[in-house]
Amino acid sequence: xxxxxxxxxxxxxxxxxxxxxxxxxxxxxxxxxxxxxxxxxxxxxxxxxxxxxxxxxxxxxxxxxxxxxxxxxxxxxxxxx
Numbered sequence: 001x002x003x004x005x006x007x008x009x010x011x012x013x014x015x016x017x018x019x020x021x022x023x024x025x026x027x028x029x030x031x032x033x034x035x036x037x038x039x040x041x042x043x044x045x046x047x048x049x050x051x052x053x054x055x056x057x058x059x060x061x062x063x064x065x066x067x068x069x070x071x072x073x074x075x076x077x078x079x080x081x
Contacts, residue, residue, distance in 0.1 A: 011037060016048040021056050 010016065016034045018027050031048065038046035 007033065010034060014047060016046070018048060018050045019052075020050055021053040 010030055010033055016030065018031050020027060031046075031050070034046045034048055038044075
């Protein structure tokens with residue numbers, strides 16, 4: 001099954017890179033999967049890089065550049081003028 005193969009690949013990866021820009025439910029599932037795996041292995045945190053381009057709104061339309069504060073684990077990209 002494709003889902004099983006994807007889950008196995010995620011389980012075996014050393015670093016999950018999750019793009020949160022478009023609010024894709026599959027990405028949130030994969031992040032939760034990696035976090036749950038780390039917890040089951042007794043680790044305090046999962047090895048992941050989360051990316052959010054705040055210059056794109058939820059519908060995928062570009063917006064003007066914005067600067068906001070957020071967690072250090074979140075890489076924020078800004079639109080170029």
